[in-house]
Amino acid sequence: MALLPVADALARLLDAAEPRGTETVGLAQASGRVLSAPLHALRTQPPFDASAMDGYAVQAADIASLPAQLKVIGQAPAGKQFTGTVGPGECVRIFTGAPVPQGTDTVVIQENVRDLGNGEIAVLEPTLAGRNIRARGLDFKQGDLILDAGRVLDPAALSLIAAANHPSVEVLRAPLVAIIATGDELLPPGSNPGPDQIIASNAYGVAAIVQSVGARVLDLGIAADRTEAISALVAKALAADADVIVTLGGASVGDHDLVHRVLTDLGMDLNFWKIAMRPGKPLMFGRLGNSRCVGLPGNPVASLICSQIFLKPLLAKLGGRPYSPHMRNGILDTAMAANDLRQDFVRAIARETAEGLVVTPYLIQDSSMLRTLADANCAIVRVPFAPAVEAGSACQVMMLR
Numbered sequence: 502m503a504l505l506p507v508a509d510a511l512a513r514l515l516d517a518a519e520p521r522g523t524e525t526v527g528l529a530q531a532s533g534r535v536l537s538a539p540l541h542a543l544r545t546q547p548p549f550d551a552s553a554m555d556g557y558a559v560q561a562a563d564i565a566s567l568p569a570q571l572k573v574i575g576q577a578p579a580g581k582q583f584t585g586t587v588g589p590g591e592c593v594r595i596f597t598g599a600p601v602p603q604g605t606d607t608v609v610i611q612e613n614v615r616d617l618g619n620g621e622i623a624v625l626e627p628t629l630a631g632r633n634i635r636a637r638g639l640d641f642k643q644g645d646l647i648l649d650a651g652r653v654l655d656p657a658a659l660s661l662i663a664a665a666n667h668p669s670v671e672v673l674r675a676p677l678v679a680i681i682a683t684g685d686e687l688l689p690p691g692s693n694p695g696p697d698q699i700i701a702s703n704a705y706g707v708a709a710i711v712q713s714v715g716a717r718v719l720d721l722g723i724a725a726d727r728t729e730a731i732s733a734l735v736a737k738a739l740a741a742d743a744d745v746i747v748t749l750g751g752a753s754v755g756d757h758d759l760v761h762r763v764l765t766d767l768g769m770d771l772n773f774w775k776i777a778m779r780p781g782k783p784l785m786f787g788r789l790g791n792s793r794c795v796g797l798p799g800n801p802v803a804s805l806i807c808s809q810i811f812l813k814p815l816l817a818k819l820g821g822r823p824y825s826p827h828m829r830n831g832i833l834d835t836a837m838a839a840n841d842l843r844q845d846f847v848r849a850i851a852r853e854t855a856e857g858l859v860v861t862p863y864l865i866q867d868s869s870m871l872r873t874l875a876d877a878n879c880a881i882v883r884v885p886f887a888p889a890v891e892a893g894s895a896c897q898v899m900m901l902r
């Protein structure tokens with residue numbers, strides 16, 4: 502079977518992916534969630550003309566010539582409005598956030614006033630008429646559109662929603678991703694592996710990528726290389742209504758690579774299997790009921806690079822959030838050989854220099870080597886059949902961190 506180009510695989514994966522429903526969450530749980538519908542203010546803020554400063558509410562006409570002596574007829578702290586009316590020659594002691602009393606139109610800050618101690622003040626410095634007052638509705642008015650659908654709820658958005666008097670908010674369902682590791686050789690971290698065993702590491706990095714785009718993880722653990730063991734965990738994923746079922750390993754053509762068989766026996770409609778990419782050739786994708794199945798290759802670097810390139814945009818789209826990889830142009834400081842038919846993602850270190858972003862690829866690119874992936878901060882993207890290039894040539898990189 503011909504290998505599917507990376508761009509085609511991504512397009513097929515993203516095709517028809519959209520959020521599945523909404524839910525209402527309390528504001529304290531809403532950070533990072535995606536607003537499902539436009540949000541309107543339930544009230545006007547500020548709901549009254551409010552003092553912006555601590556000082557005295559006066560009539561501008563009374564302080565036209567200075568110094569001006571005024572009688573203090575009451576107090577207006579925030580939360581306790583002054584209910585009387587202020588007449589000529591009078592003022593009210595006022596504090597930040599309090600409603601401006603009837604009959605006043607200006608607030609003089611207390612630094613510009615002397616308290617005469619007999620219930621009167623002397624205004625010493627000029628204040629323009631209307632100063633230090635926030636007009637009713639300065640921030641927003643009842644019914645105003647305050648946030649658009651699709652907004653990722655960041656700190657400012659959350660405080661704005663609260664100020665507009667919404668105790669909870671309707672957000673898009675966060676996609677649920679079931680992760681199933683496969684392999685007789687795998688044991689969880691902290692185990693005492695036998696001579697032919699290794700530690701299952703892929704699920705941790707994949708889960709972190711899943712969570713980085715706001716999706717939820719259901720880690721179903723490790724299935725042995727037996728069809729019943731794998732299908733039992735897939736059944737659990739389906740029962741949990743997982744939006745995406747990610748399998749790790751068992752995607753290739755070996756006698757013990759059972760994932761394809763198990764999923765197709767369960768009724769998966771296979772979309773593609775095997776793509777023109779390195780690492781990541783045995784990537785598999787299909788639909789099974791409401792779930793999308795993404796079969797990631799077992800090699801640790803392949804599973805994480807495929808997650809960056811395919812799983813992340815898929816989950817972002819299912820979660821209704823914008824996403825695009827962080828691509829940059831760089832300058833190679835090393836010659837590179839011609840590429841074959843697979844689009845290559847070459848682990849590399851990129852450094853900012855006066856000449857631009859200088860990129861050094863790792864010499865060894867074995868897809869089992871997690872250390873070079875952890876050390877790398879980018880992957881050089883080499884298109885299929887890219888010709889050999891000299892040091893100093895331009896390159897394109899996808900930033901990894």
Ligand SMILES: Nc1nc2c(c(=O)[nH]1)N[C@H]1C(S)=C(S)[C@@H](COP(=O)(O)OP(=O)(O)OC[C@H]3O[C@@H](n4cnc5c(N)ncnc54)[C@H](O)[C@@H]3O)O[C@H]1N2
Nearest residue numbers: 682701702703749750751752753758782798799800801803
């Ligand atoms: N004859 C061929 N052999 C292979 C091909 C091929 O085209 N023809 N493709 C190779 C490529 S490329 C890859 S990538 C691997 C991927 O194969 P699988 O997805 O079937 O992965 P496994 O065989 O199960 O495991 C590969 C490797 O990764 C380790 N592994 C698996 N799961 C985990 C995990 N959760 N955590 C850490 N490490 C894991 C596993 O022990 C193996 O060492 O196939 C090539 N072969």
Ligand code: MOO
Nearest residue numbers: 780781782803868
């Ligand atoms: O995905 Mo495999 O790692 O291309 O070697």
